[in-house]
Amino acid sequence: MALRFMAQIIFLFFLTIALSGIGALVQMNFISEIFLALKAVKEIVTGLIFVLLLYINFRYCFPDQVAELRGRNVQSDRYPVWVKQYILFNCALFVEEVFYYAIKDWVSLSEVIYRLLGLVVFTLVYMYMLSGEEFKVK
Structure with a gap:
């Protein structure tokens, strides 16, 4: 054991x-x-x-x-808020990078469009994760 x-x-x-x-x-x-x-x-x-x-x-x-x-x-629950936000930032950034490279392989667009789509995905994922219970004002 x-x-x-x-x-x-x-x-x-x-x-x-x-x-x-x-x-x-x-x-x-x-x-x-x-x-x-x-x-x-x-x-x-x-x-x-x-x-x-x-x-x-x-x-x-x-x-x-x-x-x-x-x-x-x-x-x-002992995590400080900045640590929680930094971990969520990393998770959302990882999802954005995976989406960026996946969409870049599937569709042929300009680099600006890829980055804008990535920014939208990052923002949506990050905001969704921040809407969790531990970030709500009580």
Whole structure:
């Protein structure tokens, strides 16, 4: 039982690092398309975003996932609002990037149309996620 739990923790650790790296690359791709001046410092900004994602994932998400593996009560209500919004931003941005590349493969349009459709998808997904119960004013 302990060996299985340790294998799950190790897998979760490497999965957290991998998802932080993917999230940093997706954010940097999105940001560099908006701000063309960032091309010169792309690696530095990607590294900073990666470190921020590592901090968020290991400070807030990883302990809750370990507690869930052990069968304990998950205390996701301890997340600060900025962490929740940043996680939702990353999720909506990931959906937008998947939509952008899927529509780019299926339909031949100009780059501006692709980005506008991506922005619409990002906005709709982000607003839908922000309409959840934990963001409602009480």
